[in-house]
Amino acid sequence: MKVLFVYTDINVRGGALSYQFGIGQLSAVLKKYGHVTRLHHMFGKYDVEPLRKTLEEYQPDIVGFHIVYPQYRFVKKILSDLKSWKAFTLAGGAHPTVLPECIEDMPEIEAICIGEGEYPLLDLANALRDGTPTDTIQSLWVRLKDGTIVRNPVRPFIRNLDELPFMDREICDYQAIIDSDFKTATFQFGRGCPFDCTYCSNHIIRCRQEGGYVRFRSVDSCLEEIRQVVTKYDVKYLYLNDDTFMVKKAWFQEFCDKYPKQFSLPILVNARPEQINDDVCRRLAAAHCQRVTMGVEHGNEKYRAEVLHRKMTNESIVRAFALCKKYGFKTKAHQLVGLPYETPELHRDTIKITADIQPDSFNLHIFEPYPGTYLGDICKQEKLIDPEREKIEFVGQTDTVLNMPQFPREEILRCFRRFAWRVYKRESILKAIPYYVYYSRWGEPLIRLLQPIKRFVRKFAMGV
Ligand code: B12
Numbered sequence: 001m002k003v004l005f006v007y008t009d010i011n012v013r014g015g016a017l018s019y020q021f022g023i024g025q026l027s028a029v030l031k032k033y034g035h036v037t038r039l040h041h042m043f044g045k046y047d048v049e050p051l052r053k054t055l056e057e058y059q060p061d062i063v064g065f066h067i068v069y070p071q072y073r074f075v076k077k078i079l080s081d082l083k084s085w086k087a088f089t090l091a092g093g094a095h096p097t098v099l100p101e102c103i104e105d106m107p108e109i110e111a112i113c114i115g116e117g118e119y120p121l122l123d124l125a126n127a128l129r130d131g132t133p134t135d136t137i138q139s140l141w142v143r144l145k146d147g148t149i150v151r152n153p154v155r156p157f158i159r160n161l162d163e164l165p166f167m168d169r170e171i172c173d174y175q176a177i178i179d180s181d182f183k184t185a186t187f188q189f190g191r192g193c194p195f196d197c198t199y200c201s202n203h204i205i206r207c208r209q210e211g212g213y214v215r216f217r218s219v220d221s222c223l224e225e226i227r228q229v230v231t232k233y234d235v236k237y238l239y240l241n242d243d244t245f246m247v248k249k250a251w252f253q254e255f256c257d258k259y260p261k262q263f264s265l266p267i268l269v270n271a272r273p274e275q276i277n278d279d280v281c282r283r284l285a286a287a288h289c290q291r292v293t294m295g296v297e298h299g300n301e302k303y304r305a306e307v308l309h310r311k312m313t314n315e316s317i318v319r320a321f322a323l324c325k326k327y328g329f330k331t332k333a334h335q336l337v338g339l340p341y342e343t344p345e346l347h348r349d350t351i352k353i354t355a356d357i358q359p360d361s362f363n364l365h366i367f368e369p370y371p372g373t374y375l376g377d378i379c380k381q382e383k384l385i386d387p388e389r390e391k392i393e394f395v396g397q398t399d400t401v402l403n404m405p406q407f408p409r410e411e412i413l414r415c416f417r418r419f420a421w422r423v424y425k426r427e428s429i430l431k432a433i434p435y436y437v438y439y440s441r442w443g444e445p446l447i448r449l450l451q452p453i454k455r456f457v458r459k460f461a462m463g464v
């Protein structure tokens with residue numbers, strides 16, 4: 001069977017191309033069992049014409065959309081703009097997993113996949129090839145001809161990730177993706193996260209399937225995947241994009257022991273501040289770690305614990321960043337503003353903690369409520385979402401859809417734009433200025449304009 005994946009990446013901040021691990025994994029499984037795959041990546045601005053051409057030329061048997069909530073509106077637009085769909089059309093990804101009822105709003109779609117899609121999609125491709133029923137496949141909700149929806153049970157999480165082939169990176173121009181992010185290849189060695197942050201979808205995704213959610217490939221298999229990627233592509237950095245790289249201690253230790261014996265490329269990792277200690281840093285240093293990214297998200301301890309369910313002290317955050325710096329790692333922080341119940345006074349605590357930790361770089365996001373998540377549902381119940389603003393298209397996480405009298409939109413935008421200045425002005429004016437421009441209203445167009453020299457801009461602003 002010929003399968004076409006559609007990955008929409010529209011109005012995403014920063015201008016770097018991205019590799020969708022889910023599609024890479026699905027494609028590898030399909031190919032292993034004799035099916036043929038192709039990817040259509042709609043990047044930047046919405047334009048359906050190239051996809052129309054691909055459909056005419058490729059004539060797929062199956063079209064599979066990957067959907068995250070911020071991209072959902074574009075997928076719906078594609079479905080209605082292209083009207084008649086000859087192929088079996090389905091969707092999977094975080095949004096259909098969290099909110100499978102979205103199938104009701106996509107009449108052109110024949111099925112949605114809840115949770116991991118490797119085996120459901122393989123079963124579907126095999127069933128279409130063999131002419132067997134497609135409406136009894138586990139993990140798929142399937143729309144019948146009369147419009148009724150069959151809700152099949154969802155299969156458990158895949159227990160052993162090593163049984164999956166390595167992700168298919170040939171489905172896209174993978175070298176272009178590496179080049180667009182400063183020669184960085186990304187890897188996802190595990191799945192799942194044990195924490196319950198209320199703004200994130202993990203706490204729902206975890207409940208959709210039975211079995212253990214947090215899993216990793218074996219270290220040897222990860223090293224083999226790295227070897228294949230660095231042999232084939234021109235790579236300078238490896239970004240190990242797992243939500244929580246250090247969550248399984250024994251795995252983490254084995255990786256840090258074995259990696260430097262085989263590779264010398266710097267690695268970039270994600271962590272939670274409470275996971276950082278001397279032992280972890282020593283191991284990371286041995287494994288050529290160059291940067292540690294940590295979510296701080298909010299600077300007010302009580303607010304962070306009660307509203308975001310991130311129960312860590314400010315002291316542990318400050319200590320974690322200081323320790324990383326001591327070991328010579330670059331640090332990056334993720335922060336949020338414009339959250340439910342937040343006030344400008346509470347946001348000042350986020351400025352304060354970021355100024356205290358002085359990360360080499362940071363990402364400040366304006367909170368976006370994802371339906372079905374704990375915080376997304378609170379926004380809905382408390383009618384915080386402005387229906388008019390929800391219709392507007394804007395670059396992700398640079399504006400708000402919330403209408404909160406205690407923290408009006410204009411104030412959220414002001415906080416967003418001035419954050420970098422407030423954080424860096426005392427320590428480094430040279431850093432404060434480019435960041436200030438980046439977070440200003442001209443930041444996004446300027447980034448696109450500066451694409452050819454962005455490596456130098458980054459070196460100047462972040463020192464990496
Ligand atoms: C790595 C990652 C990224 C990377 C990689 C890009 C990508 N799209 O994967 C980067 C940093 C670029 C990124 C960007 C964004 N991300 Co992100 N990301 C993740 C993360 C941490 C892991 C995803 C992953 O790779 N998992 C492993 C792979 C194997 O699983 P998977 O992608 O889910 O795919 C499996 C199933 O979903 C299913 N499946 C997926 N697609 C399809 C299609 C078909 C046809 C079928 C049958 C099945 C199927 O089968 C796959 C294999 O089992 C998740 C958190 C999480 N736990 O999911 C957030 C997450 C997916 N991201 C999220 C968001 C919002 C974004 C951004 C919009 C952020 C922004 N504002 O810029 C962008 C959107 C980019 C885009 N166009 O999709 C949200 C989605 C929320 C939601 N409810 O929809 C998540 C869940 C995190 C969160 N905060 O809740 N992201």
Ligand code: SF4
Nearest residue numbers: 193195197200202243
């Ligand atoms: S630690 Fe990160 S990935 Fe895990 S639940 Fe929190 S925000 Fe989501």
